[in-house]
Amino acid sequence: MSADHATGAPPLRVMIVDDEAPARQLLREYLETYHRERQGEGGVEIAAECANGFEAVKRVAEAPPDLLLLDIQMPKLDGFEVLELLDRDLPVVFTTAHEEHALRAFEVHAVDYLLKPFSYARFVEALERTVERRRQGQPPPRPVPQRPPGTFMERILVREEGEIVVLPVARLDYAEARDDYVLLKAGEREHLKQQTLTSLEEALNPRRFVRIHRSYILNLDRLRKIELYAKDSRVAILPDGSRLPVSRSGYSRLKELL
Amino acid sequence: MHPILAHRRRLTLYLWAWLPVGFLLAVLAVVSGPGAVPGAAGEGLGWWLALALTVPPTVAYGLLNLSSWYLCRTLPLGSLRPGEENPSVLRLGLAHFLAAGLSTFMWLVLGVLWARLLALLPWPSGLAAAPETFAALFPLFVAAGVLLYLLAAAVHYLLMAFEASRAAEARALESRVLAREAELRALRAQINPHFLFNSLNSISARIGSNPPAARHMCISLADFFRGSLQAGAREAVTLGEELALAERYLEIEEARYGERLRLRREVDPDALQLTVPPLILQPLVENAVGHGIAHLLEGGEIRLTVEQRPEAVVIAVHNPRDPDAPPSRGAGIGQNNVRNRLERRYGDGAWLAVSATVDAYRAEVHIPREGVSR
Numbered sequence: 001m002s003a004d005h006a007t008g009a010p011p012l013r014v015m016i017v018d019d020e021a022p023a024r025q026l027l028r029e030y031l032e033t034y035h036r037e038r039q040g041e042g043g044v045e046i047a048a049e050c051a052n053g054f055e056a057v058k059r060v061a062e063a064p065p066d067l068l069l070l071d072i073q074m075p076k077l078d079g080f081e082v083l084e085l086l087d088r089d090l091p092v093v094f095t096t097a098h099e100e101h102a103l104r105a106f107e108v109h110a111v112d113y114l115l116k117p118f119s120y121a122r123f124v125e126a127l128e129r130t131v132e133r134r135r136q137g138q139p140p141p142r143p144v145p146q147r148p149p150g151t152f153m154e155r156i157l158v159r160e161e162g163e164i165v166v167l168p169v170a171r172l173d174y175a176e177a178r179d180d181y182v183l184l185k186a187g188e189r190e191h192l193k194q195q196t197l198t199s200l201e202e203a204l205n206p207r208r209f210v211r212i213h214r215s216y217i218l219n220l221d222r223l224r225k226i227e228l229y230a231k232d233s234r235v236a237i238l239p240d241g242s243r244l245p246v247s248r249s250g251y252s253r254l255k256e257l258l
Numbered sequence: 259m260h261p262i263l264a265h266r267r268r269l270t271l272y273l274w275a276w277l278p279v280g281f282l283l284a285v286l287a288v289v290s291g292p293g294a295v296p297g298a299a300g301e302g303l304g305w306w307l308a309l310a311l312t313v314p315p316t317v318a319y320g321l322l323n324l325s326s327w328y329l330c331r332t333l334p335l336g337s338l339r340p341g342e343e344n345p346s347v348l349r350l351g352l353a354h355f356l357a358a359g360l361s362t363f364m365w366l367v368l369g370v371l372w373a374r375l376l377a378l379l380p381w382p383s384g385l386a387a388a389p390e391t392f393a394a395l396f397p398l399f400v401a402a403g404v405l406l407y408l409l410a411a412a413v414h415y416l417l418m419a420f421e422a423s424r425a426a427e428a429r430a431l432e433s434r435v436l437a438r439e440a441e442l443r444a445l446r447a448q449i450n451p452h453f454l455f456n457s458l459n460s461i462s463a464r465i466g467s468n469p470p471a472a473r474h475m476c477i478s479l480a481d482f483f484r485g486s487l488q489a490g491a492r493e494a495v496t497l498g499e500e501l502a503l504a505e506r507y508l509e510i511e512e513a514r515y516g517e518r519l520r521l522r523r524e525v526d527p528d529a530l531q532l533t534v535p536p537l538i539l540q541p542l543v544e545n546a547v548g549h550g551i552a553h554l555l556e557g558g559e560i561r562l563t564v565e566q567r568p569e570a571v572v573i574a575v576h577n578p579r580d581p582d583a584p585p586s587r588g589a590g591i592g593q594n595n596v597r598n599r600l601e602r603r604y605g606d607g608a609w610l611a612v613s614a615t616v617d618a619y620r621a622e623v624h625i626p627r628e629g630v631s632r
Contacts, residue, residue, distance in 0.1 A: 019552075020456070020514045026463035052555050075553045075580065097455035116459035154584035168582045 009042035053077025276320035280313030362403030518557025541592030
């Protein structure tokens, strides 16, 4: 007798993330049907239903599912931003009415990409692809969210003590390198994010954010003036009076933009 | 462009038309008096002489009279362009009679030269009398010259009117085609495919658990699309119809967003019968949902207001928005559609104004009062 007989397989735990109730209902129905049909093989179980990205991030942290059925267009956090915030690798199937994100979904190694409205058969195909991956023990590849060329990050996401801070880039005054973290200064508030300053620089629009120094990225809108401080060393002065060092290469980058 | 010279077929036809005039003149010459054309009563040579003296100069006169167009153009009968003053009847008559006299004089000179040329021909000998015969026919030629000139001028005026009306027709047709094209383009842009896909997904979701709701949604969707297409094909709709279409749209979106989408209507009931260009409200409502409500976790209320002011009717869509939402792309398409439609209909008289605060957005259409009454 084989020990790993199919009936012994645990159910596939699936989390539904969609801001539209009818879309969640459809996924629930499809999953229930699938469960009835494949009970012998373990079937599926609905781990959670989330109406927005925040909920999804929270529920994944509490109890990670085996599969994420993820909508892309959602308020506050879109599907890709949810993935960026997850602290673990999860197989993802995107469900969306927008075909234009398919390339990006492929880049974050989504298991599948379902275009709404999709049929039950097409849905089963996506689930089976997931099951197949799981059986082969393939670790789901690490998603590396990438943006389409020519577009830039518009919101910076920071996890802070179980909370998610969404910081629109327009509100960022400057970013400062702090070892493995970057300190994000936005008005009175400061946030620490585990990221390198260089990777942040790459994600931001170079016409609006300038690496003025090895350790600083400045939001151009916040630059009030540049003062010569000593020979070849300058400081950038912000409206609130803060002073940031400007390196020689940083100064030439600034001059190019101004 | 000369209306006759510019077209080879017209020119041929025109010159052919002068041939019978030449024959008629020959007949008149023969019958205008015994002895006017020697031998006409007898051997028939007089007929030849009459034909030789009248037909070729008449056709040449036809050519000469093509120039009357230049005078006709400078002195149009009933100006076709507004703002231009019509020439007075006196000036018109005087100019044309002078031109008629000049043309006739030139014709006579031509005739004399032609008669001399005929006399020089060795055969037939009967033509030797051509110069004297022509001199005897002077009164006839003078009368015919003036009349024929006036006739040619009339023909030119007629052709000018014909061409002008044809050009106006072509312009009207062209502007209709352009308007239609713009309408179609607008409609194509307006019927957002993602709206359709998401609605179909909502229908698909309801089919299993709530078939009547699914059917209801199919019907709403069909009503909305039919309404859009019909409205798009019309010049104007009532504000009531326009509001109904926008509400149909919102009803479908409500099935997707549920509690998150709420609608408040503050409409002056007297305004419902006013007429507006079609599809000015729906694109604004679509923006309010797509760029406002869709980005809010808890959704919000869309407010439709119609207000009658002394000088204008103001139709506005208000919606809350997420202060942190990235700058929206695509809101401009719908707004441009509305702007184009307003401009085509009212010129500068109507406009779309948008204003945004941190957490609210408002799009307002101003239409002048005189533009909306039935």
